[in-house]
Structure formats: structure tokens, C-alpha cells
Ligand SMILES: Nc1ncnc2c1ncn2[C@@H]1O[C@H](COP(=O)(O)OP(=O)(O)OP(=O)(O)O)[C@@H](O)[C@H]1O
């Protein structure tokens with residue numbers, strides 16, 4: 143492999159790193175109310191800060207190396223990151239040594255810029271060595287151990303809310319996953335219907351698109367009165383009786399003249415059962431034992447099992463509606479994309495409608511359906527952040543509290559896990575989709 | 586075997602097929618030919634009820650197809666579609682085994698059969714069986730499409746331009762292959778093409794369609810010798826006598842005896858091959874059999890009969 147004379151991207155990364163180390167790395171606040179002091183170069187402990195600067199300079203120089211650029215630059219990436227963290231850790235300890243307990247040290251722009259700079263450098267290296275992207279997590283892990291992050295603001299905030307952190311994370315996951323399940327249960331059949339019945343195509347696709355334009359906060363506001371009313375006025379037993387009657391009526395589907403009534407009963411059952419199923423699943427996944435117990439008591443009101451104007455119910459409804467668009471559109475697109483000759487062959491070989499669906503249409507459209515589910519999951523996971531606004535919890539809870547208390551560290555505590563988990567979910571869905579894609583369709 | 590009675594097919598106002606009647610005997614290969622858009626594919630798809638008749642009826646083994654369940658009707662008819670339409674998510678084996686698996690045949694037996702068929706179509710099963718359609722060339726895919734249609738051993742085959750997507754050389758190979766195959770499998774075949782040479786080469790009878798009507802249906806030789814009308818004549822082309830000769834074995838036109846100085850031609854060659862050699866300057870040709878002994882002789886006059 144020819145080594146290029148110099149690597150401009152690596153150069154950019156190293157340059158950004160140099161600039162970053164001249165910016166303030168930390169922010170010191172004696173208490174929450176003061177604006178705080180930025181801590182930059184002249185105030186940093188002496189040998190370490192200069193070593194860090196040197197490391198970035200060396201990284202800059204390594205961009206021009208004709209030989210051994212890859213191993214040298216890779217080591218320099220890790221070394222500069224470790225030096226940066228060492229500097230931060232020493233500074234933090236000095237700052238906090240004789241400060242009051244409510245004093246906070248947190249990351250300042252220089253730190254984030256340095257992180258970005260190293261990301262750019264890793265990207266440059268990964269062009270030649272595909273495992274280079276692992277350098278960053280390795281460096282960050284080593285750095286977090288060296289950098290004494292536990293003294294920094296987000297960690298301090300974390301300790302103050304530690305008992306709530308895991309439950310809220312689970313809650314966040316539960317809300318978005320359950321809405322994904324509901325949206326899939328509704329969206330996949332709708333997408334198939336839009337493909338099969340031309341007269342519904344525009345209504346379904348247009349409708350799903352329209353839902354997406356509703357502002358979520360407005361939706362919460364609009365849903366509040368009716369949901370509150372429903373929750374107060376009905377008991378679990380009443381709903382279960384209605385459900386049972388509807389299920390009985392489904393039998394009418396097989397009486398040819400009453401087919402329509404039967405189909406109506408199917409829709410009614412689904413409309414009633416899906417939200418209940420969703421609410422139950424959310425309480426199960428986020429471990430709300432009190433709500434779960436109410437399910438066993440037929441006299442519970444719907445409010446007891448979670449159907450209230452605020453809380454999980456409006457969030458589930460809103461998220462499910464938002465998640466519909468990618469699922470419906472991709473399902474429809476996947477089926478549309480099957481070459482007409484293939485479907486013709488399926489029919490011509492003697493497949494009946496069901497065989498044609500399961501043996502041809504479904505496997506061929508599956509990669510698209512998975513793509514829709516992936517997009518929907520990432521979308522709902524992000525939007526779940528606003529669930530905190532209506533008291534449904536989730537990681538948005540920390541963000542909201544951080545904003546209310548002017549505590550950016552707390553905001554970070556909510557935002558960072560959202561970004562990281564979204565990335566994890568995204569790769570998980572990509573992997574799953576790859577696994578489920580029939581071999582002959584993989585590119 | 587297949588009987589069409591006053592078949593009509595209309596799409597809205599447009600009558601694609603106006604009044605088609607003919608019969609196909611068991612074991613016969615009838616070629617449907619005509620200009621693009623004349624309704625060849627439509628006629629084929631009416632037979633296996635991919636589309637429904639607008640008028641008339643189609644009988645298969647004396648039973649009106651409209652009284653039969655379309656799915657089981659199609660299971661009993663091999664269908665090679667114009668656009669091949671292999672299932673891209675299935676391996677070649679799985680593609681060939683589609684109909685046997687719909688008929689819930691034993692897995693081992695149907696794999697055995699798939700191997701046999703791929704072999705018969707000139708595709709090495711060990712090499713191609715586990716591949717996916719995108720890993721095959723167009724011509725190879727067409728052969729898989731044919732194997733898939735034969736897999737469940739149907740009595741009737743509908744073949745819609747099965748050799749269209751390949752270059753002329755591969756096409757000729759496939760045709761030769763198919764002729765060899767035809768003698769092994771005893772099937773009633775309706776074969777669509779718009780290539781006159783292919784029709785002449787393969788058909789027991791050729792049915793020429795135009796403007797929704799059968800223009801002529803006859804054996805290739807009769808058709809080429811006596812076109813029923815101007816359309817048929819021009820459709821078959823000015824060189825139809827040559828085409829006719831290509832269907833006649835040289836042994837059919839030779840006289841007994843031998844010409845002392847003449848060169849030789851093998852007995853399995855066609856009259857057209859002989860004409861070619863004669864036009865190139867030979868006065869006569871002696872026809873020889875596999876043992877290289879002369880069994881007759883032919884000259885230009887013999888070919889004018
Ligand atoms: N679904 C349809 N709706 C309306 N018209 C159709 C439909 N299918 C076919 N036609 C028309 O019927 C006529 C015959 O079509 P068909 O596919 O049978 O032609 P073909 O003889 O097979 O042509 P080619 O040689 O190009 O395959 C064409 O004019 C076509 O436009």
C-alpha cells in the first residue's frame with residue numbers, strides 16, 4: 143500500500159486538537175448561581191499541560207511521516223487523550239481541594255473540541271486500518287479511569303440521582319420499545335394494505351405523513367382531557383366485557399353476508415386491546431408493581447392501570463403515531479420494489495395468496511420492513527425525551543430538571559445516555575436486519 | 586389436450602384477442618408467434634387463468650378451465666414467464682423445488698429431482714445449486730426458469746419466450762438442448778416466440794397471431810410453403826423457402842445412387858445445409874451415413890421439388 147505524502151484529514155484532526163488544548167478545558171463554579179470561571183492554558187498544571195500540547199504537535203507532525211505513520215499516529219492519539227485526561231484530573235483536584243461541597247467542575251468547550259479532534263483523527267486512520275475506530279472507545283475508557291471523572295460535575299450529579307438513573311433509563315427504553323411494538327403491529331399491516339388495495343394507498347401513506355407533522359407537545363395537550371376522562375369514567379371490568387363481546391362478534395367474518403360486521407369487530411378489538419397491551423407492557427418493563435397489581439383487580443379504574451391524561455398513555459399514543467410513518471412507508475416500498483415478474487411467477491407456479499405472501503412477498507420485502515423498524519426505533523427513542531414533560535419519566539427527566547435548575551451537568555447526564563443508547567440500538571437493529579435478510583438479497 | 590373455443594379477451598375497449606379457436610393434441614408443441622403486442626402472452630395466461638376470459642371457453646382434457654380451481658390448475662401446468670422471475674431470496678435448488686414443495690413432495694426426492702433437472706439443463710448442480718439467482722448469467726437464469734417449470738413433471742407447459750434474454754449463440758445452444766429434451770419428456774407445450782427461425786426449428790405446428798385473430802396454424806413446412814395470406818407471407822419473410830429447407834433433412838430430398846466425383850455431406854444435415862454447399866460451387870453432393878457409406882446423392886434440381 144502506498145502511503146500518501148501527507149494525510150490532510152489527520153492533519154485537520156491534530157490541528158483541531160492543538161486549538162482545542164488552547165481553549166478552556168474546564169468550567170469551575172463555586173455554586174450553581176454564579177456564572178463560573180473557565181480554566182484554560184495558563185492555569186493548568188505545568189509539565190502535564192505542556193506534554194499534552196507536545197503530543198498534539200507530534201500528532202500533527204506524524205501526518206507528514208512517510209513511514210510507520212499508522213502505528214505512530216495511533217499511539218499518539220491514545221497518548222494525547224491520556225495526557226489531556228491527566229491534566230484534567232490534576233486540575234480538578236486542585237480546584238476542588240479547598241472549595242465548598244456545592245462547587246462543581248465540568249467540561250468546557252475545549253474538552254469537547256478535543257474529543258471531536260480525536261474522532262477526526264481516528265476517522266483518518268480508519269481509512270487505512272479499519273479497526274482504528276476502536277481507538278476512541280479504548281482511549282476514552284482508559285482516560286475516564288485516569289481523568290478522575292468522578293470528581294467532575296456530571297458524575298457528581300449522577301451520584302445525587304443515582305437511584306433514579308437506572309429506573310429512568312429502563313423507563314425510557316420501555317416507552318420507546320413498546321411504542322415501536324405497537325407501531326409495528328399497526329404499521330406493517332397498514333403498509334401491506336396500502337400495497338394491495340390501490341384505493342387506500344394514498345389515504346394510508348398521506349395519513350401517516352400527516353401524523354408526523356403534529357407537534358408532540360400539542361398532541362399531549364390535546365390528548366389530556368379525553369384520556370383523563372376515559373381513565374376516570376371506566377373500570378377495567380367494563381372494558382374487558384366490551385372486549386369479550388367484540389371478540390365474539392369476530393365470528394361473523396365467516397358468515398359471508400355479515401363479513402363487514404366481523405371485520406368491524408376485528409378493528410374494534412384491536413383499537414381497544416392494543417393500547418391496553420401497551421400500557422401493561424410498559425408497566426411490566428419499567429417494573430411498576432403497583433400498577434401491575436391493579437390489573438388483577440377488576441374494580442380498578444382505567445386510571446389505575448395507567449390510562450391518565452398524563453403519564454405513559456399520551457406518550458405511547460404520540461410515539462406510536464410518529465413511528466407509523468417510517469414503518470408504513472418502508473413496508474409499502476419494500477413490497478412495491480419486488481419485480482412484477484417475481485410475483486407473476488409466484489402466482490403462475492400455483493401459490494395461493496397466503497403462500498405467495500409468506501414465500502415471496504414477505505421475505506423479499508423484509509429488508510425494507512427492518513429498515514422501517516430501525517428508523518422508527520431511533521426516532522421514538524429520541525422523541526421519548528419529551529415524555530418527561532407529561533410526567534412519564536425517561537431520560538428526558540434529567541434534562542428537564544437540569545434546565546429548570548440551570549445545571550448543564552444534569553442535562554448532560556440525560557443527553558449523553560440518549561445519544562449512546564440510540565447508537566447502540568441503531569447498530570443492534572442493523573445487525574438484526576442483516577441477520578434476517580435472506581442471503582440471496584444481501585449485497 | 587387443450588382446446589380453445591372462440592376465445593375473446595378485452596382490456597376495457599381494446600379487444601386484444603377477438604375470436605381464437607384451435608386445438609392442441611397431447612404431446613404436441615405448438616408455437617405462438619406474431620408481432621409484439623399481438624396477444625401471445627395474453628393467450629398463454631388465459632390458459633392457466635392468470636387472467637380471466639372475456640368470452641369463449643378453454644377446455645383442458647375436456648374440462649372447462651372456469652370450473653377448475655385456478656390454484657390447482659396452475660400447479661398442474663408448468664409456466665416459464667417472459668421475465669424469468671426467479672425468486673432472488675431462494676437458492677437455485679429452492680427455486681427449482683418451488684412447485685414440488687407446494688405439492689409437499691418428499692424433501693430428499695425433490696432435491697434429487699432438482700439435481701437431475703439442473704444437470705439436464707446443462708447446469709452442474711454441485712456448482713450452481715446453492716447459488717443465488719443474481720450470481721447467474723441471464724442465460725443460466727433462463728435455464729433455471731425452465732427447470733423450475735418442469736420440476737413437478739406437469740403434463741402441460743406454457744413457455745413465454747424462454748430463450749429471449751440471451752445472445753444468438755447461447756440461444757441456439759439452448760434450442761438444441763431443448764429439442765433433445767423434448768424427445769425425453771413427453772409434454773404438451775405451448776411455446777411463445779417472435780423469432781420465426783426459432784418457431785420453425787422447434788414447432789410441431791406454428792400458430793400465427795395478428796390483430797386478435799389466428800392468421801394461420803399449420804406445420805412449419807406447410808406454413809412456409811403455402812402462406813395463407815399476405816400478412817403471413819411477409820411475416821415469415823422473403824427467405825421462407827430457405828427456412829423451410831432448414832426443417833427438411835437432406836435424406837428427404839436425395840435420390841438413390843451416387844455421383845462419382847462429388848464431395849460428401851452427413852445424413853443428419855438439413856436440405857438448407859446442402860443448398861449452401863451447392864451454391865458454393867459443388868455440382869452434386871453424396872449423402873453419407875455414420876459408417877461413411879454413401880446412401881444417396883443430391884443436386885440443385887432435387888431441392889426445387
Ligand atoms: N393488464 C393489461 N391492461 C391493459 N392492456 C393490456 C394488459 N396486458 C396486456 N395488455 C395489452 O394487450 C396487448 C397484448 O399484450 P401481450 O402481452 O399479450 O403481447 P405479446 O404478444 O405477448 O407481446 P410481446 O411479444 O411484446 O411480449 C398489448 O397491446 C398490451 O398493451
Ligand SMILES: [Mg+2]
Pocket residue numbers: 625626627667745
Ligand atoms: Mg409477451
